[in-house]
Amino acid sequence: MKRKIAAIFAADIAGYSRLVAEDEEETLRRLASYREVIDDFIAKASGRIFNTAGDAVLAEFPSAVDAVRCAIDIQESLRTRNMAYPPSRQMSFRIGITIGDVVERDGDLLGDGVNIAARLEGLAEVGGICVSRAVHEQVANKLSVQFADIGAQEVKNIPTPVHAYMVAMRREDGTYATPQVKKVAKAAPAPNWMWPLVVGVVSVVAIGVGGFLYFTKLETSHVTSSPATSTAAAPASRPATAPSPSPTPTMAAKAPAPSPTPTSAPTQTAAATPTPIPSSPAASTGKIAVEAVPFIGERQRAFLSNEYAAAGDHKAYALNIGGFFGTALNQPTEEAARNGAVDQCQKRADAAQSPRRCELYAVGNKVVYSHGGPPMPPQPWFRHDAITERAFAPKDFPMVREQARTRLENIYMQAAKSRSVALGPGGQYFMALGATSVDDAARRSLESCGAIAGAACMTVAVDDVFVVPVPTLLRVTGFFHAATNPSIVADARDEVVRKLGDAMGWNAVAVGTAGRPGLGLKAAEEQTAISGALADCGKHDSDCHVIAVGPFTVGPLN
Numbered sequence: 088m089k090r091k092i093a094a095i096f097a098a099d100i101a102g103y104s105r106l107v108a109e110d111e112e113e114t115l116r117r118l119a120s121y122r123e124v125i126d127d128f129i130a131k132a133s134g135r136i137f138n139t140a141g142d143a144v145l146a147e148f149p150s151a152v153d154a155v156r157c158a159i160d161i162q163e164s165l166r167t168r169n170m171a172y173p174p175s176r177q178m179s180f181r182i183g184i185t186i187g188d189v190v191e192r193d194g195d196l197l198g199d200g201v202n203i204a205a206r207l208e209g210l211a212e213v214g215g216i217c218v219s220r221a222v223h224e225q226v227a228n229k230l231s232v233q234f235a236d237i238g239a240q241e242v243k244n245i246p247t248p249v250h251a252y253m254v255a256m257r258r259e260d261g262t263y264a265t266p267q268v269k270k271v272a273k274a275a276p277a278p279n280w281m282w283p284l285v286v287g288v289v290s291v292v293a294i295g296v297g298g299f300l301y302f303t304k305l306e307t308s309h310v311t312s313s314p315a316t317s318t319a320a321a322p323a324s325r326p327a328t329a330p331s332p333s334p335t336p337t338m339a340a341k342a343p344a345p346s347p348t349p350t351s352a353p354t355q356t357a358a359a360t361p362t363p364i365p366s367s368p369a370a371s372t373g374k375i376a377v378e379a380v381p382f383i384g385e386r387q388r389a390f391l392s393n394e395y396a397a398a399g400d401h402k403a404y405a406l407n408i409g410g411f412f413g414t415a416l417n418q419p420t421e422e423a424a425r426n427g428a429v430d431q432c433q434k435r436a437d438a439a440q441s442p443r444r445c446e447l448y449a450v451g452n453k454v455v456y457s458h459g460g461p462p463m464p465p466q467p468w469f470r471h472d473a474i475t476e477r478a479f480a481p482k483d484f485p486m487v488r489e490q491a492r493t494r495l496e497n498i499y500m501q502a503a504k505s506r507s508v509a510l511g512p513g514g515q516y517f518m519a520l521g522a523t524s525v526d527d528a529a530r531r532s533l534e535s536c537g538a539i540a541g542a543a544c545m546t547v548a549v550d551d552v553f554v555v556p557v558p559t560l561l562r563v564t565g566f567f568h569a570a571t572n573p574s575i576v577a578d579a580r581d582e583v584v585r586k587l588g589d590a591m592g593w594n595a596v597a598v599g600t601a602g603r604p605g606l607g608l609k610a611a612e613e614q615t616a617i618s619g620a621l622a623d624c625g626k627h628d629s630d631c632h633v634i635a636v637g638p639f640t641v642g643p644l645n
Contacts, residue, residue, distance in 0.1 A: 089191040093147040094154040094222070096134065097183045097204040098125065098161075100142040101213040106178060117178055118142060121168070125161055125180075132157035137196050145204070147196060151186055151218075151225035155232065155254065158182045158216045162256060166214060171490030173497050174440060183207025185219035185249075203249055206242035216254035223252045374452045375404075381461055381534045382410045385523045390414075396452070403428035403450045407443040408461070408538040410519070410531060411436040425450060461537035468529040469507075469546040474592040474611055475556040475637070479548045485563035485639060486514040499548075507532040508548045511540030512566045516547075525549050545638060556593055556637030560613055564642045567635040569596070574634050576602035595620035596635040599628025 100106070106114040122144070129136060129146050132153045138145040148154035162182065169177040185207055187200020203219060211217035218226070223234055233255035239248035377391045383406060395404060398416040403424035405413040413432025418424040425447060432445035448456045481495035487510075495518070499508060502520035507528035510516050517536035522528035529546045536544035545566065547555055557563070569575065569583040575598055583604050587594055592609040593616035599605075605624025610616035617633050624631035634640060 091189060091191065092186065093189055093196065093200065094149070094151045094184060094186050095189065095196070095200045095204040096129075096144075096146040096148060096154050096158065097201070097208040098144040098146075098158075098180045099208050101179050101181055103142040103178075106176070109176075114178070121165060121178060121180075124164055124168070128157050128161050128164070132160075137194060145196070145201065147189075151184065151222045152229050154184045155216070155218065155222065155226050156230060158184060159232070159254065159256070162214055162216060166256075168490060169214075171493040171497075176497075179214040181208050181211035181213060182216045183209070183211055183218070184216065184222050186221040186225065199245070203242075203245060206245060206249065207251055210237070210240055210242070210251055212253065215256055218252050218254065220250040220252065375449050375454055379460065380406075380448065381538070382406055382408055382531060383412055384410070384531060385527050387412055400451055404448045405429045405432040405445045406448050407432060407436055407441065407445045408535050409436060409439075409441040409443045410535060411439070411441055411443075411445065413445060421450060458538075461534045462541065462543045463533055463537055464543040464545065468526070468533055469549055469554040471554060472556075472591050476552050476554060477557075479551050479553055483553075483557055483559060484508070484510075484516075484547065485557055486510060486565070487516055488514075491516060504550050506550060507546060509533045509536035509544040510547045511536050511544045512542050513540055515540040515544070517544070556613070558613060558636040558639060558641055560617065560644075561633060561636060561641035562644050563639045565640045567596070567638055567640045569635075572634070572640075574598050574602060575604050579604050592616075594637060595633055597621045597624040597631045597633045599624050599631040601628050603628035605631060 100118070103114075125144060126136065129144075132148060134146045134148045134153065134157060136144060136146045146154075148157065162180065165178075165180060169179060172178075183204045183206065185200055185203045187198065187203060189196045189198040189200040191197075207217045207219060217237075218234075226232060227234065234252040235255060237251050237253055240251050241248045375391060375396075377388050380388065380391065391404065395402065395414065395416070401418040401421050401424045402416045403414070403418075403421075405428040411432055413428045413430065413435065415424040415427030415431065418427060429445050429447060436443060436445055446456065446458075448454065479500075481492045481500065484492055484495055495508065499506060499518050499520070502518070505522045505525045505528040506518065506520045507522070507525065508516060508518050509529070509532035515536055517532050517539060519528045519531035519535070522531060529549060533544050533546060545555065547553060547557070569587060570580050572580065575583060575596075579602070583596060583606065586606055586608065587596075590608050592611060593607075593613050594609070595607040595613075595616035597605045597607075597617075597620035603624065605620045605622065605626070605628070607616035607619025607621075607623065610619060613636060616636065620633055621631050
């Protein structure tokens with residue numbers, strides 16, 4: 088047997104038994120897929136898996152830095168994969184890491200280091216990481232990682248409390264999720280039966296001392312101030328209390344994020360004060376134009392026009408690009424209104440696992456939102472065309488990965504109407520569900536998608552139909568803009584733009600070696616448009632191939 092110091096990594100799936108009970112085959116298939124991701128990250132970080140059991144993984148690393156960096160990479164990668172599934176079917180790991188003395192036997196590792204890592208894993212949040220104080224000390228100044236000190240934790244089969252820290256996990260937009268502070272281990276009070284025994288022993292001692300002092304003619308006052316008497320009173324007047332957990336740190340972000348209220352010690356009575364939230368730079372000095380507020384639905388617009396407008400001065404409104412909002416009305420101070428609105432919005436977003444941070448939109452009646460309106464395409468945002476419109480099928484949704492198609496199948500297809508999906512030029516997409524109308528759904532999906540993509544998006548589906556021609560004979564590779572497409576010679580682009588114009592039906596564009604375009608317009612079928620474009624191109628160019636079908640650039644299927 089070989090003894091050594093190692094950074095020990097323990098991972099386990101939260102709610103694994105429930106997932107297996109609900110759908111064993113699908114759970115085992117996904118576990119195998121997720122394990123490939125985990126194993127690959129561990130190998131790249133110079134780690135070694137020394138034990139597995141069902142959904143659990145135990146690994147050792149040469150340093151705590153490597154272990155924590157690897158754990159963060161794993162959790163961020165798996166979080167992205169989980170977005171393809173509804174919350175009830177997401178497979179999330181907890182990870183615990185410590186540095187400890189272990190014994191190696193036949194490739195396996197044994198000892199307190201392994202046991203403590205497993206207990207820290209149990210303390211971690213779903214999708215989170217919990218580390219020991221030794222790991223925190225090694226990593227704190229070497230990685231740009233934020234921690235929350237959760238204090239000394241009493242864990243099973245470990246004789247002394249383990250001081251632990253939560254790693255603040257970064258969201259997609261660069262902000263950090265706030266770890267929940269765990270209950271601090273309390274010092275165990277002495278058993279009740281001990282106190283009579285203590286009092287009895289002290290009494291006997293006091294009597295003996297008193298008799299001795301009496302017979303040596305010392306004053307009675309000296310006897311009553313004996314150290315034995317005062318010591319006996321101390322335990323009864325000062326019961327042991329556990330140390331207070333350190334406040335959860337405010338996570339760094341580019342814009343306001345809710346600050347958690349520090350947890351006070353058990354003996355304190357004064358409430359802790361939340362850290363104030365800074366405001367966003369003002370984008371406008373005018374009053375709220377309700378029709379210009381982005382991301383929200385018509386019901387919220389009505390609320391802003393009525394209840395919010397009628398409320399007192401100390402009020403605030405917050406939102407995020409996912410459509411979540413928060414309001415604080417009639418607050419005692421402006422600062423309380425700011426904090427309350429952002430906090431309420433972020434709680435709603437976090438509960439729905441939205442990765443987008445909340446920001447103040449208005450304080451009082453003044454807009455303070457710094458980003459302005461998201462990029463939007465010209466109206467109409469969609470139009471119905473009986474020739475090209477067809478039933479929505481997630482498998483045919485263009486430019487997105489399989490996990491996105493799974494989300495469309497599991498979430499969009501099951502959601503209440505009115506609903507819409509917008510697609511961005513880089514494969515970004517956003518679903519607006521349960522809107523008051525299809526126009527409201529289209530607007531909201533385009534606004535949120537545009538904010539994410541940083542460019543105008545396209546309405547691809549409304550309710551149960553594709554509202555744009557979605558090619559199936561060729562692979563969609565991007566958005567088609569004839570005016571700037573480099574495959575078309577410059578002097579022909581304006582003509583292509585003009586002819587495409589408002590042409591309904593299936594349209595296709597082909598070019599040859601000279602970049603001379605050929606068009607297939609207003610066709611009843613995709614193949615007809617493709618054939619027409621190739622034939623038209625062949626009249627004045629050679630080696631023609633199709634570059635666009637409908638609003639998309641295309642390439643070969645394989």
